[in-house]
Amino acid sequence: MIEGWRWYGGFDRISLSEIAQTGATSIVTALHEIPYGQVWPRNTIADTRAQINAAGFDWTVVESLPVHEAIKRAEGDLSELFANYRQSMANLAAEGIRVICYNFMPLLDWTRTDLAAPVPRGGTCLRFSLPKMAAFDVFMVERDGAEKDYSEAVLAAARCWFDKSTPALREGLTAAIMAGLPGAYDRYDADGLRQALIPYAGLDRTTLRQNHKRFLEEVIPTAEELGLKLAVHPDDPPRDLLGLPRIVTCAEDIDWILSAVDSPANGLTLCAGSLGANPDNDVPAIAERFAGRIHFAHLRNVAKDPDGSFEEAAHLTGDTDMPALVSAFLREEQRRRAEGRRDAEIVFRPDHGHELLDDAARGTHPGYPLIGRLRGLAELRGVIAGLNASMPNIA
Structure with missing residues (x-):
């Protein structure tokens, strides 16, 4: 497996020279400064690649080439947006990129309610409190009909928290939820988010699925021509939020997407944490089932609560059996090598780490500290080395 590291380019508080000291060899990044829907210019891609290469890394995975919200809503004439996406794909392929990670979550990206929840023995983590x-x-x-989306017990706990909350606590909650919005978007207060939800009225699961299928039909043929692979990221968390449907939450969803346009170019980013937050998911089994279509992996772990809440666990101590999951990847790599594939190795990155030691002082992107992710990478590296040593045919 290829050790990757997510880097936010000029927006990142962690430098490429510091990342080099982690031992990772591949950078996972995107052109975060370009607004959604616009073409990624080849010269800008080339400049970013040159910077990454000069620091001693490869750049093989883009995370992410964003899908414009109008495509998710199927709103208006989308021909220009689809054409721009295909041109960005062509420009990336021309610069040697082979995997594009993307998501199809409407409006909100990953969502947490706490960005610095305390963990035992010190440090903090990301947490989602239902x-x-x-x-x-x-x-x-005050979304219309919101009460119907929660159990009586959760609503009672919500009322208790709200009644005791101060304006500062409510502002902090809003800021945490807004932290998951992509960089190209303004952050909203509660009133602003209520207005932002209006264009999504009537967008149900069936409609969003059909809009996703249309997206795939527009871009997968181009990916095939260019030798690119697209890899959808599961929804985070894997449940409907604010009345917005989530359609990449489980094995059944993944099977539907991969079957909608049945092509090796239409693949999956296996995010262990996103899928692991769904108590019905057996993440290693999902990896086994879809191994041939996994083009990229996020390795992290979560610890779930009975009420639907969860928090980021240490990489080897959460609810997902990480050695079993890694074993599935290693067996798939062995199969690919037996086929003579040059792209047999799967790029992974240590996802969301705890903020440890002086991580908090850096002010990095939530979930992306230096020391916490380095701990995760070191632990995963040990798991991979141990499995390789015990399974000599997978070297």
């Missing part, structure tokens, strides 16, 4: 999310949805955004 009662806090319900408090935000029902009592702050």
Whole structure:
């Protein structure tokens, strides 16, 4: 497996020279400064690649080439947006990129209610509290019909939190939820988010699936021609939020997407944490089932609560059996080598780490500290080395 590291380019508080000291060999990044829907110019891609190469890394995976919200809503004439996406793909392929990670989550990207929840023995982690999310949805955004999306127990806990909350706590909750919005988007307060939801009225699961299928039909043939692979990222968290449907949450969803346009170019980013937050998911089994279509991997772990809440665990101590998951990847790489494929190795990156030691002082992107991810990478590296040593045919 190829050790990757997510880097936010000029927006990152962690330098490429520091990343080099982690031992990772591949950078995973994107042109975060370009607004959604616009073409990524080849010269800008080339400049970024040259910077990465000069620091001693490869750049093989883009995370992410964003899908414009109008495509997710199927709103208006989309021909220019699809053409721009295909041209960006062509420009990336011309510069040697082979995998494009993307997601199809409407409006909100990853969502957490706490960005610095304490963990045992010190440090902090990202956390998703379903009662806090319900408090935000029902009592702050005041979305019509929101109460129907939560159990009585969760609503009671939400009311309790809201009644005891101060303006500062409510502002902090809003800021945490907004932290998952892509960089090209403004952050909203509760009233602003209520307005932002209006264009999504009536967008149900079936409609969003059909819009996703249309996207795939528009771009996968181009990916095939260019030798690119697209890899959809699962929804995070894997549940509907604020009345917005989520359609990449489980094995059934993944099977539908990969079958919608049945091509090796239409693949999956296996995010262990996103899928692991769904209590019905057996993440190693999902990896086994879809191994041939996994083009990229995020390795992280979560610890779930009975009420639907969860938090980021250490990479080897959460609910997902990480050695079993890594074993599935290694067996798939062995199969690919037996076929003579030059792209047998799967790029992975240590996803979301705890903020440890002086991580908090850096002010990095939430979930992307230096020391916490280095700990995760070191642990994963040990798992991979141990499995390789015990399974000599997978070297």
